[in-house]
Amino acid sequence: MSPASNSTKTILVVDDDPLTLKSLQMILSGDGREVTTADNGMIAQDILLEHGLDYFECVLTDYRMPEFSGLDLLEWITSRDSSLSSIILTGEGEKDLVARALRGGAVDFMEKPFTIEEIRKAVEEAIELTRKNRVVESTVSDVKGISQLSKRLAPNRLLATGEIQSYQTRLTTRFLPIKETGGDFINVHPIDKHRMLLLAGDVSGHDLKAGFISAYFQGIVRGMVQHQPDITHICEYFNRFLINEWNLPDNPNETQIIRTSLAACLGLIDFENKTLEIFNHGLPLPWLHTQNGTVKKLGGAGPPLGWFDPLATKTTVYELEENAQLFFWSDGLEDYAEALQIQPLSLAYALLHEEDENKQNEIVANRKDDVIAIRLEWNKPDSTNEPNYLIYARTFPGNAHNEIDKQQESWRRHLQFTIPNLNPLKLDEILLCTREAALNAFKHGCQNSSEYNCQILFRVNNAHTRIEVIVSHDGQGIPQEELNRTELKEGNDGHISFGLIIIRSYASTLNYLNDGKTIKITFTT
Amino acid sequence: MTASKIQPNYDKRRAQLTLEFGDDLKSSNFEMLKEQIATLLDDSEQWDSEWDTLHLDLSKATLVDSIGLNLLVSIIRRVRERPAEVKATVANSTVYQTLLATRMDKVMELSYIAPQRAQ
Numbered sequence: 186m187s188p189a190s191n192s193t194k195t196i197l198v199v200d201d202d203p204l205t206l207k208s209l210q211m212i213l214s215g216d217g218r219e220v221t222t223a224d225n226g227m228i229a230q231d232i233l234l235e236h237g238l239d240y241f242e243c244v245l246t247d248y249r250m251p252e253f254s255g256l257d258l259l260e261w262i263t264s265r266d267s268s269l270s271s272i273i274l275t276g277e278g279e280k281d282l283v284a285r286a287l288r289g290g291a292v293d294f295m296e297k298p299f300t301i302e303e304i305r306k307a308v309e310e311a312i313e314l315t316r317k318n319r320v321v322e323s324t325v326s327d328v329k330g331i332s333q334l335s336k337r338l339a340p341n342r343l344l345a346t347g348e349i350q351s352y353q354t355r356l357t358t359r360f361l362p363i364k365e366t367g368g369d370f371i372n373v374h375p376i377d378k379h380r381m382l383l384l385a386g387d388v389s390g391h392d393l394k395a396g397f398i399s400a401y402f403q404g405i406v407r408g409m410v411q412h413q414p415d416i417t418h419i420c421e422y423f424n425r426f427l428i429n430e431w432n433l434p435d436n437p438n439e440t441q442i443i444r445t446s447l448a449a450c451l452g453l454i455d456f457e458n459k460t461l462e463i464f465n466h467g468l469p470l471p472w473l474h475t476q477n478g479t480v481k482k483l484g485g486a487g488p489p490l491g492w493f494d495p496l497a498t499k500t501t502v503y504e505l506e507e508n509a510q511l512f513f514w515s516d517g518l519e520d521y522a523e524a525l526q527i528q529p530l531s532l533a534y535a536l537l538h539e540e541d542e543n544k545q546n547e548i549v550a551n552r553k554d555d556v557i558a559i560r561l562e563w564n565k566p567d568s569t570n571e572p573n574y575l576i577y578a579r580t581f582p583g584n585a586h587n588e589i590d591k592q593q594e595s596w597r598r599h600l601q602f603t604i605p606n607l608n609p610l611k612l613d614e615i616l617l618c619t620r621e622a623a624l625n626a627f628k629h630g631c632q633n634s635s636e637y638n639c640q641i642l643f644r645v646n647n648a649h650t651r652i653e654v655i656v657s658h659d660g661q662g663i664p665q666e667e668l669n670r671t672e673l674k675e676g677n678d679g680h681i682s683f684g685l686i687i688i689r690s691y692a693s694t695l696n697y698l699n700d701g702k703t704i705k706i707t708f709t710t
Numbered sequence: 711m712t713a714s715k716i717q718p719n720y721d722k723r724r725a726q727l728t729l730e731f732g733d734d735l736k737s738s739n740f741e742m743l744k745e746q747i748a749t750l751l752d753d754s755e756q757w758d759s760e761w762d763t764l765h766l767d768l769s770k771a772t773l774v775d776s777i778g779l780n781l782l783v784s785i786i787r788r789v790r791e792r793p794a795e796v797k798a799t800v801a802n803s804t805v806y807q808t809l810l811a812t813r814m815d816k817v818m819e820l821s822y823i824a825p826q827r828a829q
Contacts, residue, residue: 590738613772613804621776624737673812681783683776683812690811 194218194312199229199246199258200274209245212301213308226253230261238266239319243311245304248275259292268318270311274299351379352456352563359536361549361556368395368447369515369555372403374410379457382410385468385513385557386449389489398431398445406451416451416464417500420490423447427491446491450513456563459505466490466498469519472530474575476508476568478642478655478703483511508568510575511561517554524551531599533558534576538603538647573644573653576603580640583631583660586624593620596643604649611710614691615652621684622656622704630658630702651693654706662700716746720759727756730767735778743781751788764789769801769823774808786817801825 223229246255368388388395448467467489487498522532631637637660717730797819
């Protein structure tokens with residue numbers, strides 16, 4: 186319930202002395218003030234509950250009252266509505282005592298005796314404070330409301346299974362903002378039975394202005410994409426809007442400033458024509474991971490929208506590979522991963538795997554920016570294999586064998602972060618086998634030359650019961666008879682090749698692909 | 711990286727020379743360990759002492775990779791020429807499993823002590 190009107194000021198006066206009560210009522214009545222009285226704290230409570238605390242704009246109460254003191258009443262009020270200002274009337278010398286007892290709340294003190302002007306002034310100030318507090322509360326409530334509404338646009342519910350024909354799709358998203366409202370967003374728009382648009386963005390700032398631009402852009406994309414899903418065209422349009430309208434200086438004589446910019450990454454996936462179109466201006470590069478073990482960073486990155494007209498880059502179109510996973514994440518996630526000394530991919534995996542929102546927040550507890558992670562998976566319906574999820578991917582120059590200890594420590598860090606419950610003995614075995622496979626790739630495949638590269642991937646199934654290590658290089662392959670050898674053999678340099686023997690002893694399965702240039706080691710836990 | 715030192719300890723009563731490895735046996739410290747071993751075994755005082763067992767104390771090693779195994783092989787070959795027996799003590803489960811998987815237990819006496827009992 187609200188006060189009778191904007192101008193009516195409702196005051197509750199509480200005092201067990203009838204004469205003081207009557208006097209205060211007379212002093213404060215009039216000039217648009219409505220005064221309600223109570224001769225003890227219990228009755229005051231009943232009145233406040235009956236009308237609602239938000240009906241009143243000031244409570245003026247005596248400190249010394251039997252049974253339920255003014256102090257008790259104010260503590261009760263503060264615990265229910267901290268925006269309602271109160272004044273407590275104390276005897277001479279009691280003010281400090283009461284102040285110490287009352288912690289917090291919008292409370293003023295007046296020592297008896299006081300003049301009529303002093304009490305009127307104090308009440309006016311208390312009413313002003315209550316009104317200000319309530320405006321702030323209302324704004325905070327509105328902001329929270331906007332935040333809740335924006336969650337309705339969260340893409341999980343937009344992408345029900347079956348909307349895309351001929352593929353099984355699964356979308357997992359995490360949006361962990363640092364404030365109730367801001368400019369980061371995730372959208373997914375199914376366009377028709379064969380196409381969908383994946384959209385992630387970050388408007389500069391974390392205020393209502395950023396929230397407004399964010400919502401405006403999302404609305405424009407949603408409207409335009411239904412009629413003409415040309416993502417370059419959409420982004421060029423919004424880029425011009427930011428430069429020519431939103432960021433125009435208030436005074437034409439002033440230099441134009443970049444008041445607001447928008448980093449956005451859009452992915453248009455066409456399952457019928459098997460194309461993946463990426464447009465990225467300002468967000469980290471999206472990653473694509475296929476079940477057969479390829480990993481790509483997609484597209485080129487231009488500056489955010491709102492900086493330059495025309496836009497420097499266009500979309501990049503890729504052939505859509507089957508049984509794959511597409512990742513988007515925000516620069517907030519990249520920054521946090523850097524602080525943790527892990528790959529953004531690994532942090533994205535940990536967040537996407539964790540379903541409990543509180544635990545997701547714990548993972549990025551000290552973030553300084555909004556964190557977004559998106560993974561879209563698509564698989565052919567006849568694909569019976571359980572998907573593998575990429576948790577680490579790095580390419581090393583072929584002569585990086587000298588840094589193998591540092592690499593191994595990094596692998597340990599990534600595996601412990603992404604699979605926290607991994608048995609320490611199993612972890613040691615995986616690390617040893619990865620080391621052996623990498624040493625083999627550096628020495629024999631890449632011949633310790635920087636002309637070649639060695640890539641190492643870690644993948645895991647959803648239940649964390651199967652871990653895959655894939656080590657591949659673009660150097661020389663290994664002859665089949667060498668791969669099949671089970672006996673120890675001494676090489677020309679006098680060294681015995683123990684590597685594959687060690688790997689075989691720990692791995693559940695071992696596969697060679699691509700003429701032995703790729704070795705896939707599987708562990709079960 | 712700090713150099714991992716191999717500490718020799720001659721026990722005349724048991725006719726045993728112990729080499730205590732302070733670190734892992736791996737590709738990144740192979741050359742350094744190889745040089746240390748050569749220096750120790752080429753030292754006439756060590757080599758000429760009366761011992762018939764070489765004890766490799768690997769209880770501080772948490773990693774022995776394929777290159778580290780080659781170091782062990784070279785030590786065993788050298789000591790067999792003496793002739794003398796080689797035995798090794800390990801305290802890490804993965805190191806122990808690796809030595810078994812590569813059949814190193816066939817060419818030296820291998821003991822595994824639980825980590826809490828390792829010196």
